[in-house]
Amino acid sequence: MLDIGYSLSRRFPDPPQTDYRRADVHALRHDLFCGDVYLADTEADREVSTAWGWVPVLDFAWALCDIVEQLDQDPRGSRASQPQYAELDFTESSDRMLFERRFGWVDVEADWMPGDEPPVTFSHSALRREARDFLHDLIADLTDMHEGLGDNPAIWSLQSRFPRLP
Template identity: 80%
Template sequence: MLDIGYALSLRFPDPPQTDYRRADVHALRHDLFCGDVYLADTEADRELSTAWGWVPVLDFAWALCDIVERLDRDPLGSRAARPLHAELDFTESTDRLLFERRFGWVEIAAQWLPAEPPLIFSHSELRREARDFLHDLIADLTDLHEDLAENPAIWTLQARFPRVG
């Protein structure tokens, strides 16, 4: 089973004067909510995680949802034998998460952990868990910063990637 999680950094707090209601997409994706993220296979007890403290966690969730959709562009869907590739790059680093979908399965490898074998999940599980992570993260962040719930970019993001059952 896939588990996606995060921890906000105490070393890189958001600026105290931040107006979360009016924060633009760039600020939401690159300047706010820094911390670390992980993807874990709970059955195999394996994890790919960052330990840098500066990863914008909302951007990670947003980009992960984008990637899952990009990996689903082949009209054959889960019957497609041709691999589809995507990368999630961390903006302040050359490190990347590498995604490869073949048939209905997605391999996820961390470029900064070359000795670690990739995690493998079904595409449908990855989509469901990525969207749940996004919505749970937004709920957590709006608990911390109530004005964030009134930000139109957050409304658009939630509408673009609704939870899947």
């Protein structure tokens, strides 16, 4: 079972004068909502996680949804035997989270994982569904915490671009 989660950092709070209603895409993706994120295989009790405190969690959710779609560009879908690759770069470091899809499965690993540790593997369809659920749940949490964020047009656009899946 796949679990995607986050925690917000107390060390890197958002600027108190932020007008979330008018925050631009760059601010939403790179300057606000810093913390840590994880992708966990709850059955195998393994995860890929950050522990830096400065990862922009909304950007992570947004990028994860983009990556899942990028991994699905082969018209053969889950029948494609050629591996498809994507990576998520963390802006403030050289670390990357790496994704490889073969058939209907996606291996997830990170530069900071020990070299002998195997990747965490999820079905592509579960990763797509959970990534979108994570994005919507995160937005709901953030709009509860930050007045005006729910009225931001970039947030509306993001939610419509990646709707929840049944």
